[in-house]
Amino acid sequence: MKEEQAECGRLPSLLHEIGLELEKYQRFEHADALEKASIWRSALDRPLPEKGIGIDELKKEIAEILIPNGSQIPRAGCTSYITTGATTSSVLATLTASVASPQRIGLTAFNYLEELSLDWMAHMFELPSNMKGVYSSGGSVANIVAIGAARQWAFEQIGLDPSRDGIVKATRIYATDATHHTIQRAAAVLGLGRRSVQIVASDSMGRMLPEVLHKQIEADKSTGIVPVAVVGNAGTTSTGAIDKLAELGSVAKDQGIWFHIDGAYGLPGILDSRVRDLYKGLDMADSIIVDPHKWLGAPVGIGATYVRDRSILHRAFTQEVSDYLEGSLTHTQAQHSMDELGIPYFDFGVELSAPARGTVVWAIIREIGKNGLKERICRHNSMARMVAEAACAHPNLELVQEPTLSICCFRYVDERCTDLNQLNRDIHRRLVHNGTNIPSTAMVAGKLAIRPCFIGARTTWQHAQALVDEVLKVGKELVEENQK
Numbered sequence: 001m002k003e004e005q006a007e008c009g010r011l012p013s014l015l016h017e018i019g020l021e022l023e024k025y026q027r028f029e030h031a032d033a034l035e036k037a038s039i040w041r042s043a044l045d046r047p048l049p050e051k052g053i054g055i056d057e058l059k060k061e062i063a064e065i066l067i068p069n070g071s072q073i074p075r076a077g078c079t080s081y082i083t084t085g086a087t088t089s090s091v092l093a094t095l096t097a098s099v100a101s102p103q104r105i106g107l108t109a110f111n112y113l114e115e116l117s118l119d120w121m122a123h124m125f126e127l128p129s130n131m132k133g134v135y136s137s138g139g140s141v142a143n144i145v146a147i148g149a150a151r152q153w154a155f156e157q158i159g160l161d162p163s164r165d166g167i168v169k170a171t172r173i174y175a176t177d178a179t180h181h182t183i184q185r186a187a188a189v190l191g192l193g194r195r196s197v198q199i200v201a202s203d204s205m206g207r208m209l210p211e212v213l214h215k216q217i218e219a220d221k222s223t224g225i226v227p228v229a230v231v232g233n234a235g236t237t238s239t240g241a242i243d244k245l246a247e248l249g250s251v252a253k254d255q256g257i258w259f260h261i262d263g264a265y266g267l268p269g270i271l272d273s274r275v276r277d278l279y280k281g282l283d284m285a286d287s288i289i290v291d292p293h294k295w296l297g298a299p300v301g302i303g304a305t306y307v308r309d310r311s312i313l314h315r316a317f318t319q320e321v322s323d324y325l326e327g328s329l330t331h332t333q334a335q336h337s338m339d340e341l342g343i344p345y346f347d348f349g350v351e352l353s354a355p356a357r358g359t360v361v362w363a364i365i366r367e368i369g370k371n372g373l374k375e376r377i378c379r380h381n382s383m384a385r386m387v388a389e390a391a392c393a394h395p396n397l398e399l400v401q402e403p404t405l406s407i408c409c410f411r412y413v414d415e416r417c418t419d420l421n422q423l424n425r426d427i428h429r430r431l432v433h434n435g436t437n438i439p440s441t442a443m444v445a446g447k448l449a450i451r452p453c454f455i456g457a458r459t460t461w462q463h464a465q466a467l468v469d470e471v472l473k474v475g476k477e478l479v480e481e482n483q484k
């Protein structure tokens with residue numbers, strides 16, 4: 001059959017069949033992917049096919065070889081890292097946009113949602129009313145875009161254009177050792193160098209000490225270094241701590257430095273009234289990032305950067321005028337969806353071609369509303385608190401750090417064990433291999449902690465309780481095994 005004909009009419013039945021397989025996958029009744037690795041590897045490991053297998057055989061391979069050997073991350077009991085399975089509405093929106101709006105350009109309903117959804121998030125997370133956003137692939141790129149804006153601003157203050165002419169002076173970015181290392185990479189990508197990231201001392205919760213920050217900036221300025229940004233965290237990756245944003249913002253403002261807030265994970269936490277006050281100082285930020293593919297439950301590939309004035313993004317990321325497209329858009333009054341490119345997001349960041357991610361964020365918010373998200377966030381924060389209470393109450397558990405948001409760092413303790421870090425590392429490995437409750441670990445002030453991060457839409461109180469129970473069971477087993 002000709003390709004043009006084969007492409008028509010098959011989508012509904014194929015989607016239905018794949019949908020059933022994905023639904024089955026989410027019940028996690030199958031073995032872990034690694035158990036049958038030799039089987040699926042040999043099934044996939046073929047030479048470049050000269051002749052295609054056709055859509056029906058392909059669907060069979062997707063259903064039989066790929067789906068049952070997927071990731072544990074969508075599992076409700078998987079609380080590792082800060083990552084989760086996509087919710088149904090977001091999967092639907094991703095699929096729909098990939099078919100009907102494969103780019104975010106043109107005047108279409110999908111592309112209208114790009115700005116609308118960014119504005120909805122800004123409103124929901126109480127960002128300053130003049131902040132405008134741009135989507136990218138996730139926190140890594142969102143941080144590059146934000147630090148790119150900071151770099152542009154810092155150099156413009158001294159009459160230079162770093163995106164046009166490059167970097168001619170040593171620079172500094174101020175962060176803590178709890179700051180996500182994508183800030184270091186952003187510094188590298190933007191030509192500032194990873195070494196330009198100055199680690200500022202923090203308190204026992206991992207929050208930057210404003211007085212130390214102040215002294216460090218003064219010292220750097222006296223040597224001619226250009227301060228580019230102060231980076232505050234609204235939810236660190238290891239523990240979920242929130243910097244004293246208002247205090248850091250004041251130092252940054254007094255010193256005339258760009259104030260960036262990394263809220264990739266934790267910004268949605270502002271919806272929980274119990275912690276809302278910790279976000280005071282958001283209004284002082286020059287840039288803020290948030291990742292819908294974290295707490296909002298979007299499929300991986302969606303981050304957002306907000307700045308006060310998107311013209312700085314344009315100056316920082318413009319590709320400058322090209323010959324290959326300019327001639328095609330001569331209309332002043334749009335009469336067709338392809339007459340206008342719409343908002344030039346492609347000049348506000350590092351991507352030209354990009355999916356219509358706003359559709360996904362719109363679908364998530366439209367489905368459950370601000371109240372639904374608030375309920376999810378409060379539930380997850382409460383689950384972390386519940387684990388903390390359990391850790392405080394049980395003689396074989398220790399709370400390593402009080403939770404701020406939905407991360408709880410705790411560990412198993414037993415006086416018969418001399419190396420608690422190793423014991424907790426072993427507990428963690430056994431939990432992963434058992435495969436029901438899968439947290440991460442984090443080093444907190446020298447203690448290796450078991451670290452669940454509750455963000456999954458399908459994760460329930462029972463999963464939090466089951467994790468605590470399993471840590472206790474496995475800890476006891478391991479200590480007894482080591483005694484033999």
Ligand SMILES: Cc1ncc(COP(=O)(O)O)c(C=O)c1O
Nearest residue numbers: 082138139140180182237264265
């Ligand atoms: C606070 C923070 N910032 C940035 C990132 C990077 O995000 P991404 O993995 O989406 O690139 C993460 C990832 O966990 C994070 O926790």
